[in-house]
Amino acid sequence: MASILRFRKLCYVEPVKCSSLGFQSYVTPKVGKKDDGIVPKVKTVVVEKKREQQKKKKKKRQPKEWRCIDYCCWMIGYMCTTWWLLLFLYHCLPATWPGFQVPESPGTRLKREGLTALHPVVLVPGIVTGGLELWEGRPCSEGLFRKRLWAGSFSEIFKRPLCWLEHLSLNNETGLDPPGIRVRAVPGLVSADYFAPGYFVWAVLIENLAKVGYEGKNLHMAAYDWRLSFQNTEIRDQALSRLKSNIELMYLTNGYKKVVVVPHSMGVIYFLHFLKWVESPPPTGGGGGSGWCAKHIKAIMNIGPAFLGVPKAVSNIFSSEAKDIAFIRSFAPGLLDSEILGLQTLEHIMRVSRTWDSIVSLLPKGGETIWGNLDWSAEEGHGFSFAKKGQASMSGNNLNNSNQRSLQLKDPVKYGRIISFGKVASQLPSSQLSTFDSKEFPRTNTSTNFNSSCGEVWTEYDEMSRERIRKIAENKAYTARTLFDLLRSVAPKMMQRAEAHFSHGISENLDDPKYEHYRYWSNPLETRLPDAPDMEIYCLYGVGIPTERAYVYKSSPSEKCKNIPFRIDSSAEGDEGSCLKSGVYFVDGDESVPVLSAGFMCAKGWRGRTRFNPSGMETHIREYRHKPPASLLEGRGMESGAHVDIMGNVALIEDILRVAAGATGAEIGGDKIYSDILRMSERINIRL
Amino acid sequence: MPLVRRKKPAEAEKNSGSDSGNRNEKSEEGEEEENGKKRRLHKKNEKSKAKKAKEKGKWSCVDSCCWLIGCICTIWWLLLFLYNAMPASFPQYVTEAITGPLPDPPGVKLRKEGLTAKHPVVFVPGIVTGGLELWEGHPCADGLFRKRLWGGTFGEVYKRPLCWVEHMSLDNETGLDPPGIRVRPVTGLVAADYFAPGYFVWAVLIANLARIGYEEKNMYMAAYDWRISFQNTEVRDQTLSQIKSKIELMVATGGGKKAVIVPHSMGVLYFLHFMKWVEAPAPMGGGGGPDWCSKHIKAVMNIGGPFLGVPKAVAGLFSAEAKDVAAARAIAPGFLDNDMFRRQTLQHVMKMSRTWDSTMSMIPKGGETIWGDLDWSPEEGHVPIKRRQINNGTKLARQDETGSLGSQLKSAYFGRIISFGKDVAEAKSSEIGRTDFRDAIKGRNFANNTCRDVWTEYHDMGIEGIRAVAEHKVYTAGSVLDLLQFVAPKMMARGSAHFSYGIAENLDDPKYKHYKYWSNPLETRLPNAPGMEIFSMYGVGIPTERAYVYELSSSAECYIPFQIDTSADSREDEESCLKDGVYTVEGDETVPALSAGFMCAKGWRGKTRFNPSGIRTYIREYDHSPPANLLEGRGTQSGAHVDIMGNFALIEDILRVATGATGEDLGGDQVYSDIFKWSEKINLHL
Structure with a gap:
């Protein structure tokens, strides 16, 4: 302490000496002038005065010295202390603030009702929410062994961004690990309970399950590497085998109680894949036999299911904009959209995400039958206009209906054109559109515009010629069918790799032996559900949030290495009350998945005994209307319907808890529908 | 400003x-005005x-x-x-600058040799090293849901100590959860890779395995709740079933390669229990059939295994001192041993740890046959301190010398695990006057209601009982059981339903089908798996607690009435191993070499009645050499009970076996201590 004080003294005494020397020079004449008319006797006094003055000046200088460093320190110290x-x-605050009543969590309430853990629960996380950790890496990643690269604090993005990107990429040819790099999924509940500190994904649900008696032995998180295609998770990590073994174990150790599976987002189609995989014979399947699902699974409660894909995935692959990864946006919007970290941020992201096969699984399935063609779409007239938002409080079907009717009178929005170039092209009748068969994209003269200086951020756009890019833009409008030709043309390698694992069509004849192949397993329109008449399938999703459905694009001014040649035309705005905003057409949904994709299978495709659901298992639709949090204190809200925030929705949690404790779909109230999903489904003409 | x-x-x-x-002195005019101004x-x-x-x-x-x-x-x-x-490799540069180039970690070295992952590896952590987290608690534990109560930072110990003790305790009657509290083991590799931040347990081994290609899918941490008895982990959490299913899965997905099991400390006994459980028929066992082990297990590589128990456990149960909890000591010695927080810290600890059944699995087994009686013990004549001094000589010469030294000296009576007073510890058995304590009446006169909240069973004993215990003077491994039964009847009643400490006369007796015998190697047979190998790997060269000198503590009302007599030291001129009231022998700081090595050196060697199928056994000892300087941290050649997990030689052995080597390929036995000589002295029917 003493030494520090001495140090402090030194700090401000030293400079004072210097400054006092400087002062003397100009102080002296001033004093001399003043004393001009006085007797010389006074001289001594004057000298004294001078000294006095100097002393005083010194004193005055002291606070000035304080001002420089010490003042800063003082400020910092003050701030720290406060x-x-x-x-x-x-920390001293009592956990329950007296004035602010924390609403009772559904777990506590249901426990009081007497609910206890009955069926084991398996959670299947979706894309991007699961953590990834490093097991082996390049020298640049030293010290990160078994540290999270994905999820958690993301601190490595800022410290060594290029290294980070390199490790998250997969091999461009195989879609598996690049040589010398092993990044694996974090196992256990921790893998996806929180995405980032404080940003819950499954944590709220887990906590409520624990309240009614769940714990490690009857609660399992089926973590998998969400970057890989589904079959590759089995080939590389045996993730499907592990899931199978865990379900069997929980079934055994919990007194032969069947399992309730709760998949979310992409986890839904992952689990669909699992259902087929487990009953198929080895080597491609799990060899569980045809009764496996009926024996082990009680219910599948799909949260925010992306059964038929999401349009967001298209724009993501096409121009890496409007990512499905709503998260990345929310936590680092500036990082992605601007170009702080060098000019090629977006290109880097595109390059990395194009090595991830799983994104292809989210492309719209079912082609024009489901998603509409150039002139027609199932949702037309049901658009999510922004004017509706204001009246949302006065809920009531009458109002909605009248609103829709008025919309229908106008020219209906052509949602079927998932990508159109220019706002005009998105609205013209199809007869006036200049389209030609997209398959005729010239594939020759590729290397004409190839620029080797851009080699390090290789996106497949580099290999495309100007001419082709122009041709693509000339075609004006793409539907869910022609879209694939477009993507194959702009990203041939990626699509080639991924289409070995995924299929996006509608099957004509499910008995065709080709459907034994695993690439069809994750597409609900090309597989049959397992033979398990007692199993129940739930579709739980939020409604009431505008969700991306179709895009208006433009060619971006091309510079040499800034070479994603297409951009969403954010200047394309609709009229008052229209659903076009910043180049994106919106429909009803949960912010990521349109209602149609989430609800169609449960509403029509699987309802009753259809060819996709031969054993006639029951399906239930449970919609949750979005209600934004009333105040900041509520955080992300307890009645949210957004894609991820819905995991904290009280009503949804209650439904899951009740089913896990033994209730059936009829007991929790059957269907609960707010949107027009039934009417939309009716309009879709599909043979069942 | x-x-x-x-x-x-x-x-x-x-x-x-x-x-x-100044001017006033000369000019007088306008003085008043001036004055006013002044x-x-x-x-x-x-x-x-x-x-x-x-x-x-x-x-x-x-x-x-x-x-x-x-x-x-x-x-x-x-x-x-x-x-x-700072770049991440900076500390390494500094270390290398000071000590010269470091040896490659074994993972890197073996990778250069071309070894890659082959057999799946299962870790079985020991007592106290596994993390525990809260799943349901009383209101005082608000906000701790799925936070670690044990392991990690231990922040809650300081914030709300009583609440913490309450949640860590188990039910006094059943040995299971108290009502309204569910504390469960952390799962996955994170359960025991680090005990506290920076204090590794399994992390170094895991990192080295990862270097040769291991990852989550072929490594598994068999985390279990180390507080409850082994069979109860199955009853409550189905942990044994989980381990079985995980091993089966890894063997199936790994192309039929059998698993290598690496248990540590108490995990060794736990896995012994598992091997019996998995082959036993259903409701009590796992129903895997008689050849499950031979189908699924390639080798069991026991690290620091207390096969025959540890004397530390006795002291821990008797007076909550000298805990096996070496790690807990290391992180908070002051906290446990003195009375900083309040006067009853030690009592609280005792109350908590006495509800943990698992501590009883480590009471010395085999009684006087193994641990010695009043006059005899297998280790007699052994002087660890001396051995350290002449460490440089060849093994043979060293043995001779210690032998001769031992015969000259008055040897310590290691068989007397607890003795009251130093003179008693050193007297000839004929000179000790003992009174039997078993019939002593436990008076109620000492029971004090003010101590109710820190209830240890000592309050029920009364002065009579305590005096009777002290007057018995000396306890051997056999009578220590009676002693514990006397001072802690409830705990021992609970524990004896789950553990047994004897030696089987006839292993065909149907009573040995009960699970209480499964974790005692002297009362079970090894599974019928002739292809399996058992390794016993442990450190030597550190003085290890073996016997205690006790005294009656000046009894304040709520105190534990016995404590180790820390004033009992050997005299300067005497070569002895008594220090601070504790006799020490060769070992790894926690487990004496006898307990860790005997089964592999003699009990299971060849075809014996405990090992009917003749499973091959190997002893791998690692001589302790402390870290050269602070930069090395806990050393790469340590032989201490937990620090040995960072020993490069041990890691290399494990890596080699995991990649397919057999015990012979490693070089068979590697012995520094006198374990074979001691084992010979033990007279056990095989």
């Missing part, structure tokens, strides 16, 4:  | 004031002075504090920033 004090007070 | 500025005119006026004072000025002067003083005082008191804090914060941030900006 911060600590507040922190301390915060 | 406005204050400072305002001061200026005042001071200027003061100057002119004193100026005018007075005014004077007042102003005073005011400004007061202001100044105030200001000064302010700066010196609060502000300089703030200044100081600010300085410290800034420097701290600066250092933190520098630390973060």
Whole structure:
């Protein structure tokens, strides 16, 4: 302490000496002038005065010295102390603030009702929400062994962004690990309970399950590497085998109680894949036999299911904009959209995400039958206009209906054109559109515009010629069918790799032996559900949020290495009350998945005994209307319907808890529908 | 700052004031006017002075504090920033600059040799090293859902100690959860890779395995709740079933390669229990059939295994001292041993740890046959301190010398695990006057209601009982059981339903089908798996607790009535291993070499009645050499009970076996201690 004080003295005494020397020179004449008319006797006094003055000046200087470093220190110290004090007070705060009544969690309430853990629960996380950790890496990643690269604090993005991107990429040819790099899924509940500190994914649900008695032995998180195609998770990590073994184990150790599976987002189609895989014979399948699902699974409660894909995935692959990864946006919007980290951020992201096969699984399935053609779409007239938002409080079908009717009077929005170039092209009647068969894209003269200086951020756009890019833009409008030709043309390698694992069509004849292949397993329109008449399938999703459905694109001014040649035309705005905004057409949904994709299979495709559901298992639709959090204190809200935030929705949690404790779909109230999903489904003409 | 500025005119006026004072002496005219001015000025002067003083005082008191804090914060941030900006390999550079180039870690070395992952590896952590987390608690544990109560930072111990103790305790009657509390083991590799931040347990081994290609899918941490008895982990959590299913899965997905099991410390006994459980028929066992082990297990590589128990466990149960909890000691010695927090810390610890059935699995097994009686013990004549001094000689010479030294010296009676008073510990058995304590009446006269909240069973004993215990003077491994039964009847009643400590006369007796015998290697047969190998790997060269000298503590009301007599030291001139009331022998700081090595050296070697199928056994000892300097951390050649997990030689052995080597390929036995000589002295029917 003493030494520090001495140090402090030194700090401000030293400079004072210097400055006082400087002062003397100009102080002296001033004093001399003043004393001009006075007797020389006074001289001594004057000298004294001078000294006095100097002393005083010195004193005056002291605070000035304080001002420089010490002042800063003082400020920092002051701030630190206040911060600590507040922190301390915060910790002393009783957990339950007297004025602010924390609403009772559904777990506590249901426990009081007497619900206890009955069926084991398996959680299947979706894309991007699961953590990934490093097991082996290049020298640049030293010290990161078994540290999270994905999820968690993401601190490595800022420290060594290029290294980070390199490790998250997969091999461009095989879709598996690049040589010398092993990044694996974090196992266990921790893998997806929180995505980032404080940003819950499954944590709220887990906590409520624990309240009614769940714990490690009857609660399992089926973590998998969400970058890989589904079959590759089995080939590389045996993830499907592990899931199978865990379900069997929980079934055995919990007194032969069947399992309730809760998949979310992409996990839904992952689990669909699992259902087929487990009953198929080895080597491609799990060899569980045809009764496996009926024996082990009680219910599948799909949250925000992306059964038929999401349009977001298209724009993601096409121009890496409007990512499905709503998260990345929310936590680092500036990072992705601007070009802080060098000019090629977006290109880097595109390059990395194009090595991830799983994104292809989210492309719209079912082609024009489901998603509409140039002139027609199932949702037309049901658009999500922004004017509706204001009246949302006055809910009531009458109002909605009248609104829709008025919309129908106008020219209906052509949602079927998932990508159109220019706003005009998105609205013209199809007869006036200049289209030609997209398959005729010239594939020759590729290397004409190849620029080797851009080699390090290789996206397949580099290999495309100007001419082709122009041709693509000339075609004006793409539907869910022609879209694939477009993507094959702009990203041939990726699509070639991924289409060995995924299929996006509608099957004509499910008995065709080709459907034994695993690439069809994750497409609900090309597989049969397992033979398990007692199993139940739920579709749980949020409604009431505008969700991307179709895009208006433009060619971007091309520079040499800034070479994603297409951009969403954010200047394309609709009229008042239209659903076009910033180049994107919106429909009803949960912010990521349109209602049609989430609800169609449960509403029509699997309802009753259809060819996709030969054993006639029951399906239930449970919709949750979005209600934004009333105040900041509520955080992300307890009645949210957004794609991820819905995991904290009280009503949804209650439904899951009740089913896990033994209730059936009829007991929790059967269907609960707010949107027009039934009417939309009716309009879709599919043979069942 | 406005204050400072305002001061200026005042001071200027003061100057002119004193100026005018000088002038007054000469010119008299206008004196009154001047005087008035003076007075005014004077007042102003005073005011400004007061202001100044105030200001000064302010700066010196609060502000300089703030200044100081600010300085410290800034420097701290600066250092933190520098630390973060430092390349990750920097510490290694420094170490290499000082000590010369470090050897490659075994993972890197073996990878260069071309070894890659082959057999799946299963880790079985020991007592206290596994993390425990809260799944349901009382209101006082609000906000701790799925947070670690054990392992990690132990932040809650300091924040709410009583609440913590309450949640860590188990039910006193059943040995299971108390009502309303569910504390469960952390799962996955994170359960026991680090015990506390920076204090590795399995992390080094895992990192080295990863170097040769292991990952989550072929490594598995068999985390279990180490507080409850082995069979109860199955009853409550189905942990044994989980391990079985995981091993089956890994063997199936790994192309039929059998698993290599690596248990540590108490995990060794746990896995012994597992091997019996998995082959036993259903409701009590796992129903895997009689050849499950031979189908699924390639080798069991026991690290520091207390096969025959540890004397530390006795002291731990008897007086909550010298805990096996070596790790807990290391992180908070002051916390456990003195009475900083309140006067009953040790009592709280005892109350908590006495509800843990698992501690009873480590009470010395085999009684006097193994651990020695009043006059004899297998290790007699052994002087660990001496051995350390002549460590450089060849093995043979060393043995000779210790032998001769031992015969000259009055050897310690290691068989007397607990003795009251140093003189008793050293007296001939015929000279000890003992009274039997078993019939002593436990008086109620000492029971004190004020101690109710820290209930240990000592309160029920009364003065009579305590005196009777002390008058018995000496306890061997056999009578220690009676002693514990006497002082802690409830705990032992619970424990004896799950564990047994004897030696089987006839292994065909149907009673040995009960699970209480499964974790005692002297009362079970190994599974019928002739292809399997058993390794016993442990450190030697560290004095290890073997026997204790006790005294009656000056009994305040709520105290534990016995404590180790720390004043009992051997005399200067004498070569002895008594220090602070504890006799030490060769071992790894926790487990004596006898307990770790006997089964592999003799009990299971060849075809014996405990090992009917003739499973091959190997002893791998690792001589302890402490880290050369601080930069090495806990050393790469340590032989200490937990630190051995970072021993490069041991890791290399495990890696080689995991990649397919057999015990012979490793070089068979590697022995530094006298384990074979001691084993020979033990007279056990095989």
